[in-house]
Amino acid sequence: AAACDDGEIVVKFSHVTNTDKHPKGIAASLLEKRVNEEMDGKMCMEVFPNSTLYNDNKVLEAMLQGDVQLAAPSLSKFEKFTKQFRLFDLPFMFKDIAAVDAFQASDNGQAMLDSMQRRGLQGLGYWHNGMKQMSANVPLLDPSDANGLKFRVQSSDVLVAQMEAMGGSPQKMAFSEVYGALQQGVVDGQENTWSNIYGKKFFEVQDGVTETNHGILDYLVVTSVDWLDSLPEDVRTQFITIFQEVTHTRNQEAEAVNLAARQSIVDAGGTIRELTPEQRAAWVEAMKPVWEKFTDDVGQDNIDAAQAINAAG
Amino acid sequence: MAVVLLFAMVIGLLLIGVPIAVSLGLSSILFLLLFGDATLASVAGTLFEAFEGHFTLLAIPFFILASSFMTTGGVARRIIRFSIACVGHLPGGLAIAGVFACMMFAALSGSSPATVVAIGSIVIAGMRQVGYTKEFAAGVICNAGTLGILIPPSIVMVVYAAAVEVSVGRMFLAGVIPGLLAGLMLMVTIYVMAKVKNLPKGEWKGFGEILWASLNASAGLFLIVIILGGIYGGIFTPTEAAAVASVYAFFVATFVYRDMGPLKDEAKPQSLLEFFKMLPKFIGQTVVYFVPSFFHADTRHALFEAGKLTVTLLFVIANALILKHVLTEQQVPQTIANAMLSAGFGPVMFLIVVNVILLIGGQFMEPSGLLVIVAPLVFPIAIELGIDPIHLGIIMVVNMEIGMITPPVGLNLFVTSGVAGMPMMGVVRAALPFLAVLFVFLIMITYIPWISTVLPNAVMGPEIITN
Amino acid sequence: MQTKHSFVDRIEETLIAFLLGSMTLITFANVIARFGFNSNILWALEATVFLFAWLVLLGASYAVKKHSHLGVDAILNMVSPATARVLGLIAAAACLVFSLLMLKGAYDYWAVFADLPPTSGRWFPTGFDMKARSQSFYEVQDVPMIGAFAFLEDLINYGDAYEKLPKVVPYIVLPISMLLLVYRFAQAAVAVLKGETDRLVASHEVEDEIAEVRALQGEHD
Ligand code: NA
């Protein structure tokens, strides 16, 4: 390929966001820069942003085919490989991003990285986007406010169940049509992180955004087991070290990116509603059936570990 | 260098008569096997991904189907009658009415050749009867038919939106003012020619004729309300609008106009009074024949014809997407972008280059396939230069319109020569004066972005994909 | 060559009509569900997309048979019949090469989802790659598992249940359609060889265009 020299191991990294504004895109660009500088002559990384090469539904297929070596889909894209990651989609499982961090660093979180090895994928680490917020074309303060509203969701059984638990009607549509659909009222609401709500300007076409922090939008950086095994020992070690340093740096920043996006929404005249502790308790209560439904998939021990972290923090 | 070889291979295969789809697909495969590291399996995956990963393309078969019902359903005839009633009495009246009818049909159909077939097969014969030359009639319709892809809905706009991931709804809105403007420019040109050459004009048949003709056409034209009202009124996405449009078109053709299906030999009302007298019987028959109409031979035929057109068009697009994938993997768009930006290209120069590429490409390629390849190449540069992606899209559509009426590959030329019964080179010559109008129009569209962007920005807010 | 409207034509044409009709009705039903009943058919979009892929891929071989693929015949019309025939043969060979390579790719791609070994070799199948990982576990996003495919759970998924349709089902259209494409291009190549025709693309003869227009206007048998 164009920029790589002969003899270098080429790493194609396909993702779906821009390269300089989105938390994932920034992290990918940083990884690319460091690998290409520090591993020059040994390894060469080519980043393909904006879904130009693969979208998140196809990229894992392509990885197993050997056509791409690195990808970072959101955790809900791994349902086909293991149902354990459904833990992160369960509403109100983690009280804040620090709890998510602590869980991911724990034995349970690290074991999940290896849980797809038999299907050929190796998790390298988690990249944060941030906590998800709920928005709609009417004020959302009590879960019953969502009754009868149509919400755009990703393809995920947990997120479908979550919207149904609120009395909402989950709808599926191409991401490029979401802004128009929210504006015209084809769907009434959606859930996303501050950075996505700001970046895609969804707040412009909603009554307001409720700061629910109800879920987590994180990405799992994965590679193929076979490819990782094929790397020479020293190259693999250096690559993983760089990866972990980048992960650490960017995860520290992700919260700041989201808070900046939140502030930008306020500055642009968007409405943000905060929940009182009582209102939040009502949301948590309404979501309880969702936990029960997926306990077998995610494992009671993982739920317990997450709750222990919430309680400790 | 290898990329030049790739394009040379595509053009070489095209010229010796290999189907466009195979030229694109085979060149991409050979290139990958020789210069890349991808496997044949991944090419097959990309072929399937053309559909799995581009939901918006789904609108194409639905708009083709709606148009298929509308054509078999005789909607065109009613639109033409309405349009003659409105403007037929002006100098050059029937020709102006032909343009007006093309504009209305363009608002029902997403394709230019379909517009030429629907309107041209009736209007060209009608124009010759009242004394126009065959050449003039063919030239008018061949050009006005290109509005099929500029006035929404539009298959080419759907393809552009899918290729660069912009909103189909915005693209459709952006086509409205340019479409009306282009139609108006054609009509004014005809009016002036008519004054100079003293072309025939029709007689004024009165407001009664306008009323009855508009009532007759209204069930068909209501489709515009469904498509645009449905999208911008928050009922459905553009893809769904297309599907609803085809169901509606089927219903109107079968049960309202009764031009096809189980009721096509039944009596039709000739006046408003007759219509009301027959209404109860109409409703009864609709109930009785509702389910059988789905399985009627006419329905199957319309579905099949639309399906066949979908197949040939989408097989080209799917293979063009394979080529697009190869170019992306080789980072060709970035290379071109960097070259252009470091050469100091500004927006003006860039848009000239885009127009030239598209005009040349349009001489060989079918519009949708060309767009799938060119759009991803120039899109990143356009964004970098601060050009509105919707504006860029409309420029591309207008280029495609011109490509359709210039040889050697010009779908509208082929179709017009068919419906007018004259050789293709004759159509080319006939289309020339109006082609000049389209060129002026292209320059206006290119350098006055306001024409394209004012409506989408007013209705849907400022564009969100910016530098 | 075939008679004008053979039994096989009928089957292919009905299949094309059926696939497009189903796509339309499923999408329409989803709109009614959402707008009329504030409900949803979550699998509608994905199912429609699969039917769309089936329509185009299976239809591609029909279009070869009916010479309706789009192409440029300007040069074929300019040169002598002998030259046109040579160009036609080269074009037919190119199409055959394309479809054969795609057939290998399509089988290899589909095989892992069917718990079968893909072929080895870059250009030509040189055997089977027994080390390739099975991906028979891989399900689609939204379309639920259908009872009729339950036999697949034991056959290829080692007894594990599927919640959603396994990908082996929609993707099977790839090897099937490419096999049909090889067959139709081979037939076309033979026709060119015998001198029955000199081109594979839609000829833009005026008579054909008029027939096309009539067909669109509803005259049919
Ligand atoms: Na149109």
Ligand code: NA
């Ligand atoms: Na042309």
